[in-house]
Amino acid sequence: MTSERNGCRARRSFLRRVIAGGAAWCAAPYVISPAALGNAGRSAPSERITIGFIGLGSHGIGHNLRSFLRQNDAEPVILCDVDTRQIEAAVHTVRQQRGESFDCATTRDWREVIAREDVDAVMISTGDQWHGPMSVGAIQAGKDVMCEKPTLSIAEGRIVADLVRRYGTVFQTATEDRSIPVYHRMAELVRNGRIGRLERIFCQLPGGPGNAGDPRPQPVPAELDWDMWLGPAPWAPYRQGLHPYHWRWHRDYSGGQLTDWGAHQLDTVQWANDTEHSGPVEVEGSGRRHENGLYDTFFEYHLVYRYADGVELRVDSGGTGLRFEGSDGWVGNDGWVRPLQASSDAILASVIGPEEISLFTEPRGEHRNFLDCVKSRRDPYFPAEIGHRCSTLSHLGNIAMELGRKLRWDPVTEAFDRDDTANRMRSRSQREPWSNLGGVKPLG
Amino acid sequence: MVARIVGGIVFLIAGLLIGGGVAAADEALDRAFEVLATYDWGSERAPLQALDRAVVGAHGDQQAARHLENRLVEALEAATTRAAKDYLCRQLSLVGSAACVPAVAGLLADEELSHMARYALQRIPAPAAAAALREAVSQLEGNLQIGVIHSLGVRRDAESAGALIELLDAADQQVAAAAAAALGQIANPAAREALAEFQQRAPAALQLAAADAYLACAERLLADGQRTQAVAIYRTLATAEQPAPIRLAATRGMLAATRQSD
Numbered sequence: 006m007t008s009e010r011n012g013c014r015a016r017r018s019f020l021r022r023v024i025a026g027g028a029a030w031c032a033a034p035y036v037i038s039p040a041a042l043g044n045a046g047r048s049a050p051s052e053r054i055t056i057g058f059i060g061l062g063s064h065g066i067g068h069n070l071r072s073f074l075r076q077n078d079a080e081p082v083i084l085c086d087v088d089t090r091q092i093e094a095a096v097h098t099v100r101q102q103r104g105e106s107f108d109c110a111t112t113r114d115w116r117e118v119i120a121r122e123d124v125d126a127v128m129i130s131t132g133d134q135w136h137g138p139m140s141v142g143a144i145q146a147g148k149d150v151m152c153e154k155p156t157l158s159i160a161e162g163r164i165v166a167d168l169v170r171r172y173g174t175v176f177q178t179a180t181e182d183r184s185i186p187v188y189h190r191m192a193e194l195v196r197n198g199r200i201g202r203l204e205r206i207f208c209q210l211p212g213g214p215g216n217a218g219d220p221r222p223q224p225v226p227a228e229l230d231w232d233m234w235l236g237p238a239p240w241a242p243y244r245q246g247l248h249p250y251h252w253r254w255h256r257d258y259s260g261g262q263l264t265d266w267g268a269h270q271l272d273t274v275q276w277a278n279d280t281e282h283s284g285p286v287e288v289e290g291s292g293r294r295h296e297n298g299l300y301d302t303f304f305e306y307h308l309v310y311r312y313a314d315g316v317e318l319r320v321d322s323g324g325t326g327l328r329f330e331g332s333d334g335w336v337g338n339d340g341w342v343r344p345l346q347a348s349s350d351a352i353l354a355s356v357i358g359p360e361e362i363s364l365f366t367e368p369r370g371e372h373r374n375f376l377d378c379v380k381s382r383r384d385p386y387f388p389a390e391i392g393h394r395c396s397t398l399s400h401l402g403n404i405a406m407e408l409g410r411k412l413r414w415d416p417v418t419e420a421f422d423r424d425d426t427a428n429r430m431r432s433r434s435q436r437e438p439w440s441n442l443g444g445v446k447p448l449g
Numbered sequence: 450m451v452a453r454i455v456g457g458i459v460f461l462i463a464g465l466l467i468g469g470g471v472a473a474a475d476e477a478l479d480r481a482f483e484v485l486a487t488y489d490w491g492s493e494r495a496p497l498q499a500l501d502r503a504v505v506g507a508h509g510d511q512q513a514a515r516h517l518e519n520r521l522v523e524a525l526e527a528a529t530t531r532a533a534k535d536y537l538c539r540q541l542s543l544v545g546s547a548a549c550v551p552a553v554a555g556l557l558a559d560e561e562l563s564h565m566a567r568y569a570l571q572r573i574p575a576p577a578a579a580a581a582l583r584e585a586v587s588q589l590e591g592n593l594q595i596g597v598i599h600s601l602g603v604r605r606d607a608e609s610a611g612a613l614i615e616l617l618d619a620a621d622q623q624v625a626a627a628a629a630a631a632l633g634q635i636a637n638p639a640a641r642e643a644l645a646e647f648q649q650r651a652p653a654a655l656q657l658a659a660a661d662a663y664l665a666c667a668e669r670l671l672a673d674g675q676r677t678q679a680v681a682i683y684r685t686l687a688t689a690e691q692p693a694p695i696r697l698a699a700t701r702g703m704l705a706a707t708r709q710s711d
Contacts, residue, residue: 297495298494434572434596437595
């Protein structure tokens with residue numbers, strides 16, 4: 006059986022190979038957190054992974070905190086947000102689930118979370134501007150990381166992916182798509198040639214927002230640490246329309262629906278196209294932004310990407326849906342988690358045989374997958390490198406629309422071909438002291 | 450004959466339209482620069498779109514780019530609001546060259562604008578931009594200095610290695626940690642040598658930062674095909690004296706080096 010585990014490198018297997026090698030340096034012990042070893046006065050890993058939650062907005066609580074609370078072996082240790090109202094909501098949620106007497110520390114400073122020795126892993130659910138620096142800080146503090154998608158820039162994604170590789174961190178890019186049967190099935194059918202040679206991919210993502218937001222500065226609410234909310238982003242006054250949730254419509258904090266939803270549907274694109282460690286070689290497109298107001302990401306967009314093997318990817322705003330067209334048929338669906346459709350019943354009924362490509366999935370979701378991987382030291386189903394490549398696809402689209410010209414991209418060197426301006430846009434400087442090359446200012 | 454007349458008329462109309470379009474674009478650009486004089490947070494962005502378009506449109510046209518850059522510099526020097534300077538630094542980050550460096554570098558010591566100055570200087574490929582950051586790094590302190598150190602690291606500015614090596618002994622440990630990280634990115638022989646020595650004597654609070662930077666050097670060497678030198682660093686860091694995460698990382702690095710030689 007050709008079983009692809011999506012880069013799920015078994016680190017114990019790695020150790021066996023290392024020890025078998027017999028070199029002196031191979032004697033270095035396999036490092037696992039104290040809790041994972043069952044010492045430090047805590048439970049063994051099979052029973053509990055201690056988690057610090059950073060970012061407690063609607064998704065941080067409603068999806069991530071609640072999902073982890075449903076796992077018996079997940080233990081919330083500390084809850085962190087720059088807004089005390091969100092901390093209170095999270096405490097309420099934890100106590101609803103674990104009992105009113107459940108004790109959980111709280112803080113507005115994420116550095117307190119990664120400084121705690123009793124935290125095995127962090128769940129980062131902040132605005133995109135914080136994803137890179139917090140991930141870097143947590144990895145360097147020896148934590149495993151589950152971080153919301155997407156990255157803020159191509160360069161930040163590369164830094165995090167390299168650091169994960171350096172330290173053998175278990176890193177999950179937080180999306181559910183690879184656990185959803187219809188997307189897994191879609192990708193497996195394409196990868197196993199059920200539609201023949203893949204030729205074209207159509208991907209629809211939501212547009213919006215319809216309103217432009219109010220750009221006028223407002224007084225900072227007493228409950229909010231605005232400077233910490235901004236973090237590495239350029240300084241700007243508080244505007245009511247950013248926090249909570251709507252920061253994703255501003256380029257300083259995100260890339261709009263193209264990055265926000267692209268991290269979902271474009272992951273299936275890359276998965277099915279077998280380009281999850283690579284990317285396209287060409288991109289062009291156009292989009293529309295609000296002329297005034299607060300929000301400045303593209304609310305409407307139309308993009309065409311081309312891969313090295315000639316596969317064409319079209320991304321359009323206006324809903325959700327996927328369609329893979331090949332030389333012998335097509336598969337897809339017409340909305341988020343909608344049933345699978347295909348050009349023939351034979352494709353729909355097709356069985357993936359034992360000798361065929363079997364893509365890794367975890368139907369119980371990304372949180373369960375992460376906890377299992379923290380214990381097994383395997384890569385989760387959406388690790389940093391694949392998450393970075395997926396986010397890159399969206400960033401390429403935004404850069405192409407911003408520049409209004411066709412761009413050629415080298416997925417190996419991760420650079421544009423002969424376009425200095427586009428190459429400049431691969432990275433953004435971070436506001437001091439939140440640099441993310443290891444110089445993140447520690448607590449105290 | 451008729452065809453020639455029609456062709457001439459079409460040519461004339463097209464010329465007028467294009468000329469009119471150019472004039473309108475110029476007018477809109479002038480208006481954008483006017484607006485910047487009083488631009489502030491909450492102002493309408495629409496009038497600035499002409500400038501956004503001009504920056505993008507300057508691609509491949511050196512003369513247009515330099516002309517626009519000069520106007521942006523003039524506007525930066527005349528701007529009175531933080532929001533206007535913020536906007537202008539962003540535009541210079543895309544179209545700026547050595548010509549804008551003096552004006553932008555003048556903001557590096559400004560608490561409010563230092564980051565936006567780096568926003569531009571970090572992206573501008575001209576050596577003058579790196580030189581300005583190098584000049585500033587030893588004149589600043591605290592967070593502003595950390596920011597400049599970071600930008601030099603991102604640029605992998607080899608010429609700043611000497612100044613950064615001196616900062617490994619800075620009294621402010623955050624500055625020293627940032628310097629180590631930047632040297633890890635630069636990873637030239639001087640940086641490697643300094644980090645080899647520093648990771649042996651770094652105070653406890655900086656041990657991980659020093660070792661992490663040294664690991665980054667090894668990765669750079671490996672990526673450049675200098676496997677023997679990379680392995681030498683990994684061997685140094687795989688010893689029992691190192692913190693466990695560093696030992697493991699070094700071991701993983703050696704495995705990667707072994708794979709590379711296969």
